Amino acid sequence: MLSDKNYSLKWYGWCTKLLKDQLKLNLTHPALIAVPFTTQMALTEILSSAADIVEWRLDLEMTLPDKIQYRDVLKQLKSHKKVLLTYRSKQEGGEGQQIYEQVVHDILACDVLPDLIDIEVNQGAEVVHQLLALARDRRVMSILSLHNFTQTPDENELVSLIKNMSDYHPDVVKVAMMPKQLADVERLLNVTAKCHKVLTQPLITMSMGDLGKKSRIIGYQYGSELTFATTSQTTGSAPGQLIITDLLAQW
Numbered sequence: 001m002l003s004d005k006n007y008s009l010k011w012y013g014w015c016t017k018l019l020k021d022q023l024k025l026n027l028t029h030p031a032l033i034a035v036p037f038t039t040q041m042a043l044t045e046i047l048s049s050a051a052d053i054v055e056w057r058l059d060l061e062m063t064l065p066d067k068i069q070y071r072d073v074l075k076q077l078k079s080h081k082k083v084l085l086t087y088r089s090k091q092e093g094g095e096g097q098q099i100y101e102q103v104v105h106d107i108l109a110c111d112v113l114p115d116l117i118d119i120e121v122n123q124g125a126e127v128v129h130q131l132l133a134l135a136r137d138r139r140v141m142s143i144l145s146l147h148n149f150t151q152t153p154d155e156n157e158l159v160s161l162i163k164n165m166s167d168y169h170p171d172v173v174k175v176a177m178m179p180k181q182l183a184d185v186e187r188l189l190n191v192t193a194k195c196h197k198v199l200t201q202p203l204i205t206m207s208m209g210d211l212g213k214k215s216r217i218i219g220y221q222y223g224s225e226l227t228f229a230t231t232s233q234t235t236g237s238a239p240g241q242l243i244i245t246d247l248l249a250q251w
């Protein structure tokens, strides 16, 4: 586990950049909280929640919104929260069936932009480099992500996956792994602490499912700077997410 000093220096480093400078928020919890959103959900519930970031999961929409609706909703979300736009492909555990590269490109070409964009490392080096460059040009923070819904690799593999992602120079690196036993959750947390010390960018990690809930609560103590929660029992976007009020009660 990180010493309190290291944890707070690094955490405040990122929060200063992302939130204090841009939103002038006074954070009262130890890690950033993101909640998923689709237009089928109650907007007021999402906007009035304690979340710092709303993750609009475009792949979970019944159909992709047209440009007018998209700009409208994004503006509404942005007037209350930081917004992360995610189009999760099928192969990474989402519902996205359109050409990934095209959807992310269109998001970044629009005149209303999200604050953050999720880019999947498994789309391949060429697509990743191109989308990261576009996000940089448009001044949208990039989160390079990797998901494994079946298992958690061993320590060496996890470290090398994370370092490989970091070498693309995104603004943030995120990995979500499925544990089969508690040892998998502990390994991910320990790898998080190890990588957090050497990475040049913020790291977000989580173990999914029931077993992994612990990582969503105490991950920040190991250097994971954001946790995903939900506003209600039925609105989660991945297994094991806690309801935000339960998460806050644990903190």
Ligand SMILES: O=C1C[C@@](O)(C(=O)O)C[C@@H](O)[C@@H]1O
Binding pocket: 036, 055, 057, 086, 088, 118, 145, 147, 174, 176, 206, 208, 228, 237, 238, 239, 241
């Ligand atoms: O990458 C992530 C993390 C996540 O899969 C989770 O396990 O909480 C939830 C997704 O919505 C998000 O894009």
